[in-house]
Every structure is written in structure tokens, then in C-alpha cells.
Amino acid sequence: MQPILSLVLVGLFCVTTCEEYFLPSYIKPCQLDDKNFTKCVKEQIEASLPHFTKGVPELNVPSIDPVKLDDIIIDGNGLTLKFTQAAMHGLSQSQLTDLIVKIGESDEDFKLAFKGNLSLTAKYEVDGRILILPIQGKGDAIVYAQGVEVEINSKLSHVKDKRNHTHFKLITPSYNYTVEKTTFDLKNLFNGNKQLSDTTHQFANENWRQLMDDLAPPAIKQIVRTCVKTINKFFANVPIERMVKGYKEP
Template identity: 85%
Template sequence: MQLMLCLVLFGLFCVTTCEEEFLPSYITPCKLEDKELADCVREQIKISLPHFTKGVPEFNVPSIDPVKLDDIKIDGNGLVLTFTQAAMHGLSKSELTDLRVKIGDSDEDFKLAFKGNLSLTAKYEVDGRILILPIQGKGDAFVYAQGVEVEINSKLSHVKDKQNRTHFKLITPSYNYTIERTTFDLKNLFNGNKQLADTTIQFANENWRQLMDDLAPPAIKQIVRTCVKAINKFFSNVTIARMVKGYKDH
């Protein structure tokens, strides 16, 4: 998602209005007055996707696939499960499903939606029960989530820098998401007892929603937070006047 959001910044703002020196060679500028601006922006984002996986150093945007996550702990319903050294992979291959930005009105909005398959790699430690089945172990974890769709909505605010220049800033972002299917692979369950491990993993995959009800919210929240931070970092380096030609400062 961090990739997708950064692309939106370039696709909607820089692609349409920045000076030539700010445009990567693989982007063809769109015109702000174009009736088909949204379609043009969408196409430029699709073209740009492969180029943004390594980050955009000229705008202080770091590499975004994978996204490193803070530790995640699930503690409830008889289960204690902790993920450390976690990273989310696959954002760069996500498909843009919706892109809307309203600029110039009294109420300026930003909306982005994307869908893709994401995988989580981490170290795990677990003890307790999944429903009626005991589970215990410590080792490497791989979680594969199919059909993850995330929608982010935010307001656009205007802030002044030390030179009294005006910048955009995303404020009060909100989000929602859906997941079609998740599978788990936890190595070294029950100290390597394959029979117990296979039975437990099968049961976990059959009851994946119970685990994802606790695992997904903190993971998605961290991704969204990272994306918003990256966008605002970009905004802080480029003024509205630089990004939006003819934009009326408020």
C-alpha cells in the first residue's frame, strides 16, 4: 500500500502539474484541464508501478516492498500468538481499483483503493488453543492472504513551512479492508512433531477467519500509517504551487 499511495502522489499531482525536472522519464504528463484526467492518471500509475519498488530517493521515499512491521501480539480467546521481525510483501503487485482526489473545493478529499495478494514473513511464538485445538511452538512463520482489498480515505489540509510556503498534508485518514482467504505455515510447531503440526495447521487454515480477526487489524493499520507518513513526507518536500499549476492558495 505504501507503494500505491506514493504512486498516487506522482500520478495525480506530479504527473499532472510538476515541472519537467521533477518527472521521471517513464511518466508522460497529463493535463489538469483534461476531461479524461482520471483515466490518464490511472494509466500513468500502472506504467509507473514497476519503477517504484526500489523507492524514490529524490523525494525521500524509501523502498516499500517489503514493508517492515512492528511486533504483532494476539492475546485473547485462550490464544497467545506473537509475531516479531515481521514484514509484509506483495504491495508492489497490487492492482489499483479506485483513485479519487478532489482539489480546489472547500472540502478537499483523497481516496485510494487497491487489491492484491499479500504475504507476511516473521518469527512467531504461540501457545494456547485455536477454538478446541491446542497449539504450541516457536519458529518461522509465513502467512499468505489472498484478495486483500484496502480502501483509504483522507482529508487534505494546508500547512505552512518555515519559509511560509504552503504544503498539502493528509489528516484524519480512515480505512477499511476485506480478505478473501488466508493460509498459515508455522514451522516447528510442537517441537517439530509433524503429525501434530500438520493437523493443527490444517485446522488453522480451515478456521483462518478467527486468527485474521485478530491478526489483520494491527497489520493493516501499520501499513496505512506507514503510507500516510510517506505521503506527508513527500508533501513536506514539495509545495502546492510546485505540484498544482494554477492552484489557488487558501
């Protein structure tokens, strides 16, 4: 199964011809009143994602793999850890685990869930302790996160463009996530002292949840923010009438 995050980039239910708006030829239509509407949407997402993960400049949709992250700073419990020049890789290989699109009613909702293995690359600087073990160093870092599952829930609102066409927009998104396991690879710990580095890595990887309790929230928040922003960029360029066959505003 293909990745998601470009997920509804898929144009969720698009037509392939239009005079006023560009749509890629690989996006096929789905009929709203068809009993297989949700299945059709999923199939279109899976078929289109390989294209969307690379970005669609014509629709102002950027690439989503990797996702560039703001600096992440953990400062508390005797540990100061900073990641800079950070990027999250692997979203394009994630798998769609759930999709609910509720439209055409008074309350319109959107739910997307995906799961995959992600890796964070960054420059790091650390000083302090992980539980009882001292840790100090700076250099390149790779954080491997296995089995990351993210669920995004949002309301769908309507906005008008300057030509009076109506577009979907995700608003008030919320999310939750789980991580199955994390492994840290911090180069140049203790100025390259292999014995101290190996001991610290073993301890950190055995106690990965303590670090991820602080590291995961800002990283996942930025991933979700990027996903929602990317989806809304697509929506802003394609009116509802061009995306959903048989759709009528509630």
C-alpha cells in the first residue's frame, strides 16, 4: 500500500477535465452518491500518492518527503538536547490505515490515519543526564522511529475564492499518535570515546520512551501541521465542484 501524507492531496475524488483549473491526468473521479465512494477515494489516493509525494508545482503542492522541521529543544529533568537542521524522512513510504470522509451533511468531517517507519536526521547538541547516566556531545544525529502511527481528525469548512468558487478547507485539526520503538544514533558522543558512546547508546535505546516523551510531540506536531498545510494548498487550487461529482453544499 502506498504512503499517505500526500494523502488527500489525491484530490480526493477529482474529475480529470476542467477549463478553469488544472488537474493531473492520473486523478480519476469518484461519485459521491456511489455506495463505494470511500473505497474509490482510497483507491485514488493509493494510485496518486507516488506522484504527489514528489510535489505538484502546478497546484502549489510541495514535496512531503522529507519534511523540514523547526529546531527541537528538550530542556528539563537534568537534560538539555537540541536538534537543528532537522528533517523527517519516510512519510512517502507510510501506509494508509484509516480514512473517513463525511461530506454533504450539516457537519462535514475528515479523518486520516497512517503508519510507517520514520527517521529524523539533524545536527544535535546534548549535555546532562538520561536518568542516572551522563551524556555529552555534539555532531550528526539519526533517530529511527519504528511503527509510528498518526491519526488526524478535522472539520471541513467552505471558503470562496475571488471567482466565487467554493473550496474545502481543513480547520481545527486534532491528532494523536503512537510509536512502537525508537533507536538513537548520535555521532561523536563524548568527543568520540567509543566505550562511553556505546554504553550511553545502549542505555538511551533501552530507555527510549523517556526521550521520546519530549522529542515526539514537537516533531509529530510539525508533521501534522505540514500535512494539513499541504492538503489545504491542494484544496485552495481545486474547487469542490471539480473534486466531488454529485456534491451539493449542505
